[in-house]
Amino acid sequence: MGEKDDVELPALSSSPLASEGLDHDHDQLVLIPRPSNLTQDPLCQLQNWTLKRKYAITAVLCLASFAGAVAPLSGQLNLADQEKLYHKTKTEESYPNSAALAGIAAGPFFFAPISHLLGRSSVIFWCLVCTLVCQVWGAVMTHADDYIPFIISRLFAGFFGAVPTVLGPRILTDLFFLHQRGRAFTFLHMSFLFGTIAGPTFSGFISANAFFPVEFWWTVGLLGFTIICCLLVLEETGFDREDTSKNPEIPERFLANRLATFFFGTRVIQPTTWEETAKISLAPFLVGLCPVTIIMGIFTLISFGFYVGVNALTPVWLQRPVSAGGYGFTLKQNAAFTFCHWLGIIVVQFYSHGLNDRLPLALARRWNNGVWKPEYRLHVLWLPSLVLNPIGLGIFGAALKYHLHYLVLALGVFLVTVGSLASVPVTVNYVVECFTRFPAEAGIVVGAYRIVFGLTISFYINPWVEAVGVGWVYGMMGFFAVFSFLFVMLLMWKGHAIRRVQFASLASSEEGERLVR
Known part of the structure; x- marks a missing residue:
């Protein structure tokens, strides 16, 4: 586009931090990344790229x-x-x-x-x-x-x-x-x-x-x-x-x-x-070899992998005859049971919408004078990943072992759904912000970690159950889920240093940018 497309852009957004969950009315959010002055730029907020247009694409x-x-x-x-x-x-x-x-x-x-x-x-x-x-x-x-x-x-x-x-x-x-x-x-x-x-x-x-x-x-x-x-x-x-x-x-x-x-x-x-x-x-493989990706990937592999395993195998447990340790559900009853997943994802949507931006921005302002660190995003995970997910796996295993009422089983599935799904946008967003020039490639690696364990579980779940019993299978999953959160805590503590150990061609993040003025 030519010179006629140049427009004057504000240095700051007009939204006070109060709109993002912070209570300082005179602070403002800095636009990061800095938009250009061309209307071709999707970050140009004037003329062509209106919020309505962006929302429609989204x-x-x-x-x-x-x-x-x-x-x-x-x-x-x-x-x-x-x-x-x-x-x-x-x-x-x-x-x-x-x-x-x-x-x-x-x-x-x-x-x-x-x-x-x-x-x-x-x-x-x-x-x-x-x-x-x-x-x-x-x-x-x-x-x-x-x-x-x-x-x-x-x-x-x-x-x-x-x-x-x-x-x-x-x-x-x-x-x-x-x-x-x-x-x-x-x-x-x-x-x-x-x-x-x-x-x-x-x-x-x-x-x-x-x-x-x-x-x-x-x-x-x-x-x-x-x-x-x-x-x-x-x-x-x-x-x-x-x-x-x-x-x-x-x-x-x-x-x-x-x-x-x-x-x-x-x-x-x-x-x-x-x-x-x-x-x-080759970029996804290089991103996957970086220590920060491996550490986050291990957490994702364990924490979300158990949800995939629970979700994939729940129909098997529900539709098995009662004499074989199942619940004897019909297909329609099984379909109705899945609404506990629906309820879980609704709770996750409200939880994530309310905290995934507000909490990191609040921490940046309170702990670092408004200067950004990607690790601030990880603090959203304390409740869902460390508390709800392990408890849900334990309840699910107990319900199967003692053949408790199917509503107890549904409670376990609900908690696992909330605990696991709440971690997905946070982990993807975090890794993407560690490799800002390769967002799709970062998402690919996290997605592969998220799925690879769960997709194989149906091949060895029966020998695992035979070895330790169904209760301990999911009980062990709960303990492993707690263990996996140690990797998140490691990134919260030393994420800055860990992110520096990566291939020079991939290095790019928004750490150090001042979000508020």
């Missing part, structure tokens, strides 16, 4: 994350029909869910580098199209010898479906300032996690009195609607503030802009060669 991004999570896990509950059709046990019928989780962990490693070449919005759009195809594929696997192809369809549904959530942090980092990101990340990741819960719930009710493929057909409509919304609303948000001449000219007319964004994505992003893309593909 809403569609959240919808895409939700739909992408619903699809691969939509067949999680209807085990009875699959058991009869494929002649497999209920535990073997949980393997497609493990395949879906494996796809969710692996897909982003492939598509994050491709997004540098083809554009983020374009990759999100086409991955949702491919997810829709995978849902149709899963729905037509209705013959006795289709078990393996059915598992593969779940693998690829997860492979494509996770992409909006992983590319989302990069878009949100482009759109929002430091003091706004906590809430933005909360909405994005809660949308994805809600999809993993709502998908099985809706599918359970829909397929309760029908043959199981119907649980995939309804997601086709959801994905189709989401694809249309992406086509209408999503935009490319990348902008180079250091060398503005690198930014491409983006068509302003609607049709030309849509064609350039989704069908000729290279026209709206900075030129990138295949060689550069190959180098970028």
